[in-house]
Amino acid sequence: xxxxxxxxxxxxxxxxxxxxxxxxxxxxxxxxxxxxxxxxxxxxxxxxxxxxxxxxxxxxxxxxxxxxxxxxxxxxxxxxxxxxxxxxxxxxxxxxxxxxxx
Amino acid sequence: xxxxxxxxxxxxxxxxxxxxxxxxxxxxxxxxxxxxxxxxxxxxxxxxxxxxxxxxxxxxxxxxxxxxxxxxxxxxxxxxxxxxxxxxxxxxxxxxxxxxxxxxxxxxxxxxxxxxxxxxxxxxxxxxxxxxxxxxxxxxxxxxxxxxxxxxxxxxxxxxxxxxxxxxxxxxxxxxxxxxxxxxxxxxxxxxxxxxxxxxxxxxxxxxxxxxxxxxxxxxxxxxxxxxxxxxxxxxxxxxxxxxxxxxxxxxxxxxxxxxxxxxxxxxxxxxxxxxxxxxxxxxxxxxxxxxxxxxxxxxxxxxxxxxxxxxxxxxxxxxxxxxxxxxxxxxxxxxxxxxxxxxxxxxxxxxxxxxxxxxxxxxxxxxxxxxxxxxxxxxxxxxxxxxxxxxxxxxxxxxxxxxxxxxxxxxxxxxxxxxxxxxxxxxxxxxxxxxxxxxxxxxxxxxxxxxxxxxxxxxxx
Numbered sequence: 001x002x003x004x005x006x007x008x009x010x011x012x013x014x015x016x017x018x019x020x021x022x023x024x025x026x027x028x029x030x031x032x033x034x035x036x037x038x039x040x041x042x043x044x045x046x047x048x049x050x051x052x053x054x055x056x057x058x059x060x061x062x063x064x065x066x067x068x069x070x071x072x073x074x075x076x077x078x079x080x081x082x083x084x085x086x087x088x089x090x091x092x093x094x095x096x097x098x099x100x101x102x
Numbered sequence: 103x104x105x106x107x108x109x110x111x112x113x114x115x116x117x118x119x120x121x122x123x124x125x126x127x128x129x130x131x132x133x134x135x136x137x138x139x140x141x142x143x144x145x146x147x148x149x150x151x152x153x154x155x156x157x158x159x160x161x162x163x164x165x166x167x168x169x170x171x172x173x174x175x176x177x178x179x180x181x182x183x184x185x186x187x188x189x190x191x192x193x194x195x196x197x198x199x200x201x202x203x204x205x206x207x208x209x210x211x212x213x214x215x216x217x218x219x220x221x222x223x224x225x226x227x228x229x230x231x232x233x234x235x236x237x238x239x240x241x242x243x244x245x246x247x248x249x250x251x252x253x254x255x256x257x258x259x260x261x262x263x264x265x266x267x268x269x270x271x272x273x274x275x276x277x278x279x280x281x282x283x284x285x286x287x288x289x290x291x292x293x294x295x296x297x298x299x300x301x302x303x304x305x306x307x308x309x310x311x312x313x314x315x316x317x318x319x320x321x322x323x324x325x326x327x328x329x330x331x332x333x334x335x336x337x338x339x340x341x342x343x344x345x346x347x348x349x350x351x352x353x354x355x356x357x358x359x360x361x362x363x364x365x366x367x368x369x370x371x372x373x374x375x376x377x378x379x380x381x382x383x384x385x386x387x388x389x390x391x392x393x394x395x396x397x398x399x400x401x402x403x404x405x406x407x408x409x410x411x412x413x414x415x416x417x418x419x420x421x422x423x424x425x426x427x428x429x430x431x432x433x434x435x436x437x438x439x440x441x442x443x444x445x446x447x448x449x450x451x452x453x454x455x456x457x458x459x460x461x462x463x464x465x466x467x468x469x470x471x472x473x474x475x476x477x478x479x480x481x482x483x484x485x486x487x488x489x490x491x492x493x494x495x496x497x498x499x500x501x502x503x504x505x506x507x508x509x510x511x512x513x514x515x516x517x518x519x520x521x522x523x524x525x526x527x528x529x530x531x532x533x534x535x536x537x538x539x540x541x542x543x544x545x546x547x548x549x550x551x552x553x554x555x556x557x558x559x560x561x562x563x564x
Contacts (some may be wrong), residue, residue, distance in 0.1 A: 007222040014333065014341065021342045024119060025349030032126040034361070034445040034470060037354065037452035042192050043125045043135050044350050045321050047118055048199045050142065050343035051328040054206045056149045057335055059165050062209070064158050069209045076205035077168035078175075083199035084146075086176030088139040090191060091125075093180065095132040097459035 039094045046087025052080030110148035111339040117141025118343050122350060128465075145339045185460045186417050189450045190248035193317045196324050197241030203327035204234025204294065210334060216285035224283065226334050228276045228293060233327040235297030236304065237320050243305040244317055258306070265303050272296045304370070312369045314450040315358050319366075322351025361445040363497070363508035390526070393544035395553060398485070398520050399560030405482035408432055409474065411442045411511055412454050415488015415523065419550035425487065426461040428558050435561070441467055442474040442484075442511050444492035471511060481516040488522060488550045494535045503533060519543040522553050 008015055032040060055076035062069040117137050124134025150165060176195070183191050207230035216224055246252035258264070275293050278284065308316050325347025332340030359366050402408055416425060429439045441458060448454045455468055469477070478484065486493055489511075496503040497510045513519050519542050526538070526545075537543055546553055 003221045007220070011333075014336075017338070017341060018329070018345055021345035022349040025122075025346040026353050028119060028122045028346070029126065029350040029353045032354075032357075033128070034443070034452050035128060035455040035468070036126060036131060037358070037445075038188060038192075038450045038456050039131060039135070039452070040122075040125050041318055041321060041351075041354060041450070042188070043138065044122065044325070044347045044354070045192050045196050045199070046135075047122070047138060047142070047343055048196065048321060048324040048328050048347040049202075050118075050145070050340050050347075051199055051202045051206065051324075051331055053145055053149045053337060053340050054328075054331040054335055055202050056146065056165060057337070058206055058209045059161055059168075060150075060153060060155055060157050061213070062161070064160050069212060070161075070164065072205045072209045074164055074168050076202040076209075077165060078172040079198040079205070080202040081146075081169050081172030082176040082179075083195045083202065084139075084142055084176070085173040086180045086191075086195045086198075088135060088142070089177050089180035090183070090188070090195075091135045092132065092139075094185075094188070094456050095135060097185075097456065098128060098131065098465065 035098075039091050039098075042087060042091040042094060046084055046091060049080055049083030049087055052077060052084055055080045104152055104154065107148050107152040108338075110144055110152070111337070114141040114145035114148075114339045115342045117144075118339075118346055122346060184420070185457055186420055187249070188453065188456065189314060189317060190245045192450075193241045193244040193248065193320070196317065196321050197238045197245065199324040200234045200237030200241060200320075200327055202234070203324070203331055204231050204238060204297070206331050206334075207231035207234060208290065208294065211290055212287075216279075217283050219283070221280050221283070223334070225276070225280045226330055228279060230327055230330045230334065231290070231294055232272055232276065232297040233323055233330065235294050236301040237323045237327060239298040239301030240305045240320050240323075241301075241317070243302050244313060244320065247305070248313060261303075261307060265300075268296055268300045268303060272300065308369065312362075312364070314446070314453075315355055315362075315364075315366070315369045317450070318351055318355040318358060319370075322348050322355060325349075325351055358446065361509070363505065388539040390538050391544050393520065393546050395546065395556035396560050398483075398544070398546055399557050399564065401518055401520075402432060402437070402483050402485070402557070403435060403561050403564050405437055407438045407440075407477075407481045407483075409440050409442050409478065409481045409484045409513075409516065411444070411447075411484060411486040411489050411493060411513060412458065413444075413447045413487060413489020413492060415490075415550045417448045417453060417457055417488070419488065421487065421550040421554050422457040422463075423461040424551055424554040424558060426458070426463050428554055428561070429463065429467070431558060431561050439467065440469050440474065440477070442471070442478075442513075443468050444471050444489070444511055445509075447489055447492050471509060475512050478512050478515040483518045483520060484513045484516040486513060486519065486521040487554065488524075490523070490535055491533075493521075493537055494533070495537055496533065496535070505533065513537065514540055514542065517542065520546050522546045522548065522550055524549060 058073035121134045121138025124130040207227050210227050325344045329344025432439050493511050493513045497505045497508040
């Protein structure tokens with residue numbers, strides 16, 4: 001418990017950011033027409049691939065002889081970028097279909 | 103961290119927010135997606151190149167290979183997959199994100215000297231691993247269920263006890279590692295394993311119409327996992343991006359639950375499936391009347407207003423193109439045709455819109471539930487294609503029904519209702535639909551695609 005309070009007081013900015021980001025997320029999504037639920041879910045899914053940044057950091061920090069960390073980092077980068085590229089591409093494909101036809 | 107990278111992350115974060123916002127409006131959705139994608143690209147490139155670490159070239163090469171590999175595979179899957187397979191694809195990609203977070207957590211656990219690391223950081227690492235593992239195995243399970251390789255609803259004896267034991271095991275194990283600062287690989291992998299098991303257990307009893315809710319929830323969890331890893335690296339773009347997805351995902355999940363008149367808890371604990379009685383308990387609902395494609399073609403041909411209600415069956419049969427053909431044909435004959443879109447019709451909210459848009463149906467012909475319901479009074483023919491629970495009047499008039507209170511399409515107000523189904527089997531909810539026994543209703547049995555094709559050829563010959 002003491003640790004937690006210490007963490008909060010040391011990282012007050014982060015706590016503020018988290019709380020504000022939660023509200024931004026809620027406000028941004030509010031009252032979205034049902035038409036867009038699937039593309040939105042898919043787009044948000046692509047965004048969650050931001051975890052790739054962490055995977056890249058793992059690789060940058062790992063020692064070239066530490067094969068385990070490197071291997072895990074490599075896999076994490078592949079999976080993360082799959083999530084990002086696949087997610088955005090598929091969202092784009094869905095939205096392409098909504099283009100006004102003449 | 104260099105100021106340039108901080109600014110790049112700031113820009114990326116703003117593109118995420120703007121992108122999500124734009125995704126919520128039909129006109130700007132596409133540019134919103136591209137905006138967010140550009141921001142993501144910027145963040146990735148910045149992370150690789152802007153730092154003050156001494157990084158051997160081999161690492162850069164490996165990162166390059168990993169990115170190229172993942173990007174090509176991801177792009178290929180995204181371009182190739184059929185639109186009807188969308189929900190399972192989102193689920194699969196989501197699982198990959200979760201796995202990535204779990205792997206990062208494992209590496210960081212190995213890298214940090216747990217004995218001296220603050221308990222909060224250890225707790226953060228462990229939560230990344232556990233949440234990542236849950237979303238990974240849960241998403242794969244959902245993926246398997248949606249593409250049919252896993253049986254839809256699996257009931258195992260003592261499910262609740264096992265489920266609770268796994269949760270308790272996770273909490274106790276994690277607390278033990280955190281409080282005692284134990285640097286044990288065995289405990290770490292047990293925790294990872296427990297997370298994986300819980301993900302499977304979590305999705306196992308959920309099925310059918312509840313799947314989209316689960317996918318949305320898992321998507322939200324992946325966001326949270328990304329945010330947690332962001333805390334680990336003190337990385338703002340991960341933190342804010344992850345939280346955004348987390349909170350937006352929860353709101354979307356709740357919106358979906360609302361559309362089905364379910365609470366999130368009842369979805370998770372699967373009371374829907376539990377309360378559904380045994381199939382085939384036909385309690386004197388009357389008799390059903392079946393019809394033929396040519397009879398249906400006649401009444402549709404001479405109708406003034408026709409409303410098509412597409413549902414899950416249409417998606418499964420991939421009948422969206424032939425539905426559009428039928429609609430064009432009727433419009434050419436002077437019939438006023440509309441599609442009634444129930445918010446949860448199909449396999450995902452908005453899925454019907456995507457499918458019908460794919461087959462070039464005019465956007466203005468898709469009418470949402472609130473707007474179409476008053477119009478059923480004027481409809482001469484309603485053609486229900488593979489929808490069941492979303493048109494079940496029990497939602498209005500049977501308080502004992504599990505779907506009681508769910509908003510439905512009031513198709514029974516139309517003059518004629520033609521229901522296309524493959525058989526008399528009950529829908530997802532496993533409940534009888536008295537609409538089928540209504541005097542106004544005729545049943546048109548068969549696969550949605552072939553039935554619609556028959557209708558098209560019959561009308562062409564008139």
